[in-house]
Amino acid sequence: MEPLLAVAIGILFAAAIYMMLRRSIVKLVIGLMLLSNAANLLIFVSAGLTRGGPPLVPQGLAAPQGAVADPLPQALVLTAIVIAFGVLSFAVVLVRRAWEIVRADDLDRMRDTDT
């Protein structure tokens, strides 16, 4: 499954970058979303995938029995998901404010600070 996901992540990155290269700010924000998701998945997959072994310790034991998925990348990705949401909500509101003032969804019309 990992190679398949590697290809999928590559496509996700390509889509994210394509969107970030647009002039429209909304597309830029969508690109940002794609990028953060792709990056999360990249970290998750890089550590290797495990089927049916969540990193949980059964009640009454000191350590899980058998192989479990690597918990560290999961912790990292969890943090990243939440932060990405924070950044995104900020960016979205910023876009809205910008649109209210400039009345344009075009980065090229926001080149100076006096609009």
Place this chain on the structure above:
Amino acid sequence: MQLAVLGGFVMAGMAPLLHRWFGERTPLVMALLPAALAVWLLARWPAIAAGEVLLLEWAWVPGLDITLSFYLDGLAWLFAMLITVIGSLVLVYTGDYLRGHRDLPRFLVVLTAFMMSMLGLVLADNLVTLFVFWELTSITSFLLIGFNHGDLSARRAAQQGLYVTAGGGLALLAGFVMLAMAGGSWSLAELTARGDALRDHALYLPLLACLLVGAFTKSAQFPFHFWLPSAMAAPTPVSAYLHSATMVKAGVYLLARLHPALGGTDAWTLSLSLVGAFTMLTGAFLAIHHTNIKKLLAYSTVMALGTLTMLLGLGTPGALVAFVAFLLAHSLYKGALFMVAGILDHETGTKDVTHMGGLRRVMPRTAMVAAVAALSLAGMPPLLGFVGKELMLESALGAEHYRLPVVVLAFVASFLTLAVAAIVALRPFFGTLRRTPRTPHEAPPGMLAGPALLAALSLLLGLAPGRLDDLVMATVAGLGAVDHEVHLSLWHGINLPLLLSLASLVLGLAVWHRWDRLRARLARLRPLMARGPEAGYEALMAGMVAGAEWQTRMLQNGHIRNYLVVTLLTLLGLVGHALFFRHAPSLDVPVEAYLHEAVVAGLMVAGAVAACVMRSRLAAVAAVGIMGFSIALVFVLFSAPDLAITQLLVETLTVILLVLVLFRLPRFATLSTPTERARDVVVAGLSGLMITLLMLSVLAGERLPRISDYLIANSQPQGHGHNIVNVILVDFRALDTLGEMFVLALAAIGVLAMLRFHAGDHEVGRSLPREHDDG
């Protein structure tokens, strides 16, 4: 010794304070420091003359083999003596030259700092220490040339001097590093002893080339000679000290110091003797073009530096003796002549020799000093300059390679120099008294003391050159000719050098006699001169500015996508290179996946691609949502329940937020041309491909021992939690989570702030906090 030099820097820093205490007498007070050092050096003389070498070591950066070690042998002693003696005379001279000048303290700070840097340079044994002092002299020289920084030409000259010498300094650094690699040591004393190994080393030629560029730029050798005459924009004490007696000799000093280690090969002999001889001719030839007394002297300094380089290139014991004698003679007479030029400028208000005349009557003492110094410059007996010039001609006649061109160049240079000497000493002082911008008076004693002492030394040592035998012998020993018996004398009998001297006397006087007419003829050569190395320097500078402008316009054009494309392409190039040439990725990876997993992955990709091509915002947001939920499914399938829950929650919130906020915005407009889109597709596609290849090679690579094993084993015993991911977040990496909470809180405050102010109040809208978007 180290204490003295470092203390000197402290004293330089204290100059403004001293100026407050001593006022106009400050330069005299400060002159005590170099004078004391000169006395200390004199006290060391018996030991040095006996062939002893003082090595004083201080550890500086022991881990890197960098020591602040000083090394005092005959060669270093001679240079240190020149620096301290002329330094104290120049300080005394400055006292009168810059009397009452507003910026006198600043001048003293830099001049003293230069003096100490120069002293450090000639005493340093460690290459890194030497380099640091070398660059310090370049910087202090820059500050001194630009002393009158209100003047545009002074600023340009200062910049030119800095660029040329500091540019050479870079080459020098490269040369030093190679030298240390080849010789296996950073100590000059040790490198000198390993000459044979160095000369046979594979790096010999590149390191020699780098060192020569460094030394040639510093010592104003052709084609880097042009900065020295421009540097005459500096106040005259600086010209006398830095740009004739000391700093410009640093390059020559370095060559002399390295002569035992690197000298004697064909490459050395050829490059030094030819460059030196050609510089000699260029300097002497360009000198007679000018009527500005300082420029005249500056070009004759270029000529002298060329001579010194040529003598080092010839490298025979005789040439080395000539090197030392010429060096000493030049420092004495040129220092004196520059100070005289400063007196003339100070008293008459002009630097143009054609505007002066008959000053002998108003300033007889200055005229005397000028005459003696100029006789030495001209190489007339019985002055030290004569001894130096005779030895120089003798060595040129004894050259092993290219004897004829070297002798011809040396001869031409010597009669042109004689003409320069005559112009400088006779023009201003003889003939009818001319009106000058200021009414001249005899120079104050402080300004006359320095040149008078130097001129007297030229005369006394010229009359009794035998007194120098020990000094020359000790210095020549430092140059590699150990135990060479030296007997300097004024009279060598009637021989070829003497005949050449006589011929140059006649020709030189002829040039002097017809100087005005000759200059008018030479003026026709101006267009040719305009294409010299200086024009090349100007073109290089202009090209650099143009290049920077072009590059800024290309890379910093204010379009975010342009920055992204440039960054991505650079990244692609670098990572792609490393990936293909260092690792050779293989696509031979076994793929095993269940059907439902493949379907989820396909859904994810479809969502991402759909988000790119949808024309309506709402549809694009929905597509992103599909991708987000598929990712949550991936988390579910591969044992990450916490991630799946979070992703589902966040994805739902995101979609709601986007729909709410972007609902009112219009549909996407097509803003880019098909060409731009095609370019972006290529860039994005290549980046995606690179990510995939990187991931595949990561997956194929070895796994390092995991930190997670520790976390898994200790989650329950230490963290008392059964969900390992949760324990990591709130226990093992609790501080990270705290930081994350701050980021979220800041983002929330930012969002609130933006929503509270409405579009109507532009003034408030503009001053919104922007610093929260770094989460």
